[in-house]
Amino acid sequence: RSLAAPSIFMPVGLPGVVVSGTGLQLAPQGVWKKILRPVAPHYDDKTHLRVLGASSAVESPGGPQDIQADSRPAAGEAKVSAHAKVPELRQPKTSRENLKRAAKGSNERPSSQDASPRLRLPETKAEECRARSIVPGWFGGLASSSRNETEGEMNLLASVFAGRPPVVFFDYDPRCNAAPRDYSRLLDRAEVQSMGISSLPQMFFCLQITRDVHEYNAVVNTFKFAGFERVNADSPKFAIYWGPHPAPEMLRGFNPFQRANHFPGSWQLGRKDLLGKNIYRMKRQFAKDYNILPSGFTLPEESAAWNQAREKNPNFLWIWKPINLSCGKGIRLFGSWIPPGVERKILQRAGIVQRYIDRPLLINGFKFDLRLYVVVTSFDPLKVYINSEGLVRLATQKYQCSPDSLDERTMHLTNYSVNKHAACYKQNLDSRAKGQEGRGSKAEDLEGEGEEADDGDMGDDNEDQEEANMGESSKWSLRQLEEYLTAQGVDYGELMSRIEDVIIKTLIAAEPQIVNTWHQGANFSTASPTPIQQVTPNQTCFEIYGFDVMVDDELQPWLLEVNVFPSLSSSSPYDKRVKTQLIADVFTLIGLMPYDHDVVDKACKGEQAKRLQGSARSLVIGRSHTVSSIKSASFKSFGEAEWRLILETHEENMRRGHLTRIFPREGSGFYNQFFSTPRYSNLVLERWIQLGGEQLRQRFSPDDEVIERDGLPLPVSFRAV
Numbered sequence: 001r002s003l004a005a006p007s008i009f010m011p012v013g014l015p016g017v018v019v020s021g022t023g024l025q026l027a028p029q030g031v032w033k034k035i036l037r038p039v040a041p042h043y044d045d046k047t048h049l050r051v052l053g054a055s056s057a058v059e060s061p062g063g064p065q066d067i068q069a070d071s072r073p074a075a076g077e078a079k080v081s082a083h084a085k086v087p088e089l090r091q092p093k094t095s096r097e098n099l100k101r102a103a104k105g106s107n108e109r110p111s112s113q114d115a116s117p118r119l120r121l122p123e124t125k126a127e128e129c130r131a132r133s134i135v136p137g138w139f140g141g142l143a144s145s146s147r148n149e150t151e152g153e154m155n156l157l158a159s160v161f162a163g164r165p166p167v168v169f170f171d172y173d174p175r176c177n178a179a180p181r182d183y184s185r186l187l188d189r190a191e192v193q194s195m196g197i198s199s200l201p202q203m204f205f206c207l208q209i210t211r212d213v214h215e216y217n218a219v220v221n222t223f224k225f226a227g228f229e230r231v232n233a234d235s236p237k238f239a240i241y242w243g244p245h246p247a248p249e250m251l252r253g254f255n256p257f258q259r260a261n262h263f264p265g266s267w268q269l270g271r272k273d274l275l276g277k278n279i280y281r282m283k284r285q286f287a288k289d290y291n292i293l294p295s296g297f298t299l300p301e302e303s304a305a306w307n308q309a310r311e312k313n314p315n316f317l318w319i320w321k322p323i324n325l326s327c328g329k330g331i332r333l334f335g336s337w338i339p340p341g342v343e344r345k346i347l348q349r350a351g352i353v354q355r356y357i358d359r360p361l362l363i364n365g366f367k368f369d370l371r372l373y374v375v376v377t378s379f380d381p382l383k384v385y386i387n388s389e390g391l392v393r394l395a396t397q398k399y400q401c402s403p404d405s406l407d408e409r410t411m412h413l414t415n416y417s418v419n420k421h422a423a424c425y426k427q428n429l430d431s432r433a434k435g436q437e438g439r440g441s442k443a444e445d446l447e448g449e450g451e452e453a454d455d456g457d458m459g460d461d462n463e464d465q466e467e468a469n470m471g472e473s474s475k476w477s478l479r480q481l482e483e484y485l486t487a488q489g490v491d492y493g494e495l496m497s498r499i500e501d502v503i504i505k506t507l508i509a510a511e512p513q514i515v516n517t518w519h520q521g522a523n524f525s526t527a528s529p530t531p532i533q534q535v536t537p538n539q540t541c542f543e544i545y546g547f548d549v550m551v552d553d554e555l556q557p558w559l560l561e562v563n564v565f566p567s568l569s570s571s572s573p574y575d576k577r578v579k580t581q582l583i584a585d586v587f588t589l590i591g592l593m594p595y596d597h598d599v600v601d602k603a604c605k606g607e608q609a610k611r612l613q614g615s616a617r618s619l620v621i622g623r624s625h626t627v628s629s630i631k632s633a634s635f636k637s638f639g640e641a642e643w644r645l646i647l648e649t650h651e652e653n654m655r656r657g658h659l660t661r662i663f664p665r666e667g668s669g670f671y672n673q674f675f676s677t678p679r680y681s682n683l684v685l686e687r688w689i690q691l692g693g694e695q696l697r698q699r700f701s702p703d704d705e706v707i708e709r710d711g712l713p714l715p716v717s718f719r720a721v
Helices: 095-103 123-132 189-194 217-225 248-252 272-285 303-312 340-348 463-472 478-487 492-520 573-589 597-613 640-653 668-674 680-690
Strands: 017-020 024-026 032-034 054-059 155-157 167-169 204-207 229-231 238-242 296-299 317-322 332-335 351-355 366-379 382-387 391-394 543-551 557-563 659-663
Touching: 167 573, 204 217, 217 573, 248 492, 272 296, 272 351, 272 492, 272 557, 296 303, 366 492, 366 573, 382 492, 382 573, 391 478, 478 492, 492 543, 492 557, 492 659, 492 668, 573 659, 640 680, 668 680
Parallel strands: 204 229, 204 238
Antiparallel strands: 017 054, 024 032, 155 167, 296 351, 317 332, 317 351, 366 382, 366 391, 366 543, 382 659, 543 557
């Protein structure tokens, strides 16, 4: 079953719990039963306030009661009003008190003032909605535990739809000095208990250290601050596996709630030679659209073609990079003529050689590139987010393009690891961080045990030094870049649109190989309790990429490389804030549902036993359209599979934090031509956006006395957090 939509688990014998429309429930012995009573997949004009998935029955102290999903209000029953009363979520305290707690390093949860617009219902209607569909596919028994010994406090985030599951909310570690998060949708204790959760379970994470995977404080502290406990790599208890790329066999053994931080096969992006092959393959078919990577050659196999290019263009400069190294290691620059000894060594090593961008856009005479943090939560459908803040990395020597300067690494390379030891390197002390105006951060605030050596030494700068630093530092924020370029008359918004276009096209170029490998691990093995076939593969993975982009003097962005293991170390207060916020936002975005490992493990073993006995049966959730017909489908023709995909995608977007979804979005149909295979899931989301489905605030206008729109479940909040 998909991790993004685990609408599966329903208990028998627990009062007040709805049986899921997926046709599965958990027996008292922990064995999965099939309830062959599916949700009606289509919605018609007679549908009133239909809550998706609320179909079968409710076990209550008074006995089971049938619930009709399309029932209309009884005579005299109050209609749904945007101004009616519903139970309030947690009412936060003042932010002043939170700032004091954060300054003391307290583990108490900070709060922010709540101005969240909430859709109001009459109390009777709100109770009916909860009774009809408490949380389709999830129930409190999975998350209720008597063994909660968490180091921090776990909080749950309410869905924006009535009757949808809550997810774990990851807050910002106050030591990163970020502004408080939006807590308007956090569930209070009473609301959590109303879901049948007497005590939140202990949840776990696994961090497996390898040559490529380091232990970053931004990751570990975010887990601990949310109350997660660390387990070894050989333990199956983790909710998130943070480590090297998982094999498909590993993913098939995941339970429906586990996630891994890499997609198998994403080396198609991370290795410079494979990235080049994927981009150049697309360029042969779409020459104009895929002119996003400097022309290059993979060595040594394409050495003959490179020699011809050098002879044809004797004035070109070239840059050679090892295929799988980072931090500027091994990079060489040279002209078309290379001494025979150097050329012989180059041709014997695996690497990629590209035409050097010799006319880059400059900042005050210095060369720079961009490190942009891109998050992919799925490749089928493709869902891509970009972080609002990134790194603008400047070289430390003023740029000049001449053959005599090619050995000046701090002039031509912008890597932090190359420039951090330069005498003129200046840190960004992040005076815009919350509570940081006028003071710097000490080294001990940034460095911790196990932090990998990609960090410079920190000093104590006074206020005047810090103000100068913000204008002259060797690492800028995107906001600083925007201010600078706007002052130069550059349309920053248009430039970022071009960069986002490069990112989307890059991901599409590697999509066939990644999806193929990912699909090999998409179906759960005998460890799974849920043998369901569906529109999309099981959403077992997510990934954070570091896209390195350079802009030339004509404002054309060029992809340099994609890092599948971007550094999350904190070499400055700015780094610490941006990367800590990024990790917390991503963990909230992927939507981890609280669960007790022992309960789920028992259910998995029960299903495994049934499979061995040959008594397990599969439930198929079929498509309501074809790849052709979905392009002209209406909301009313969508079935259960399509609505699940849509709701999961919209809910995810409403947990985005400082991330912005760049695919899918309005106008993304332009990219259909670049996909090697039309993905049905991509077309469903495209159609949803075309029909205005994302404009829920307009579709559910507060002026409507009755909310009745195409069978959508009732939205209870329009606020993204």
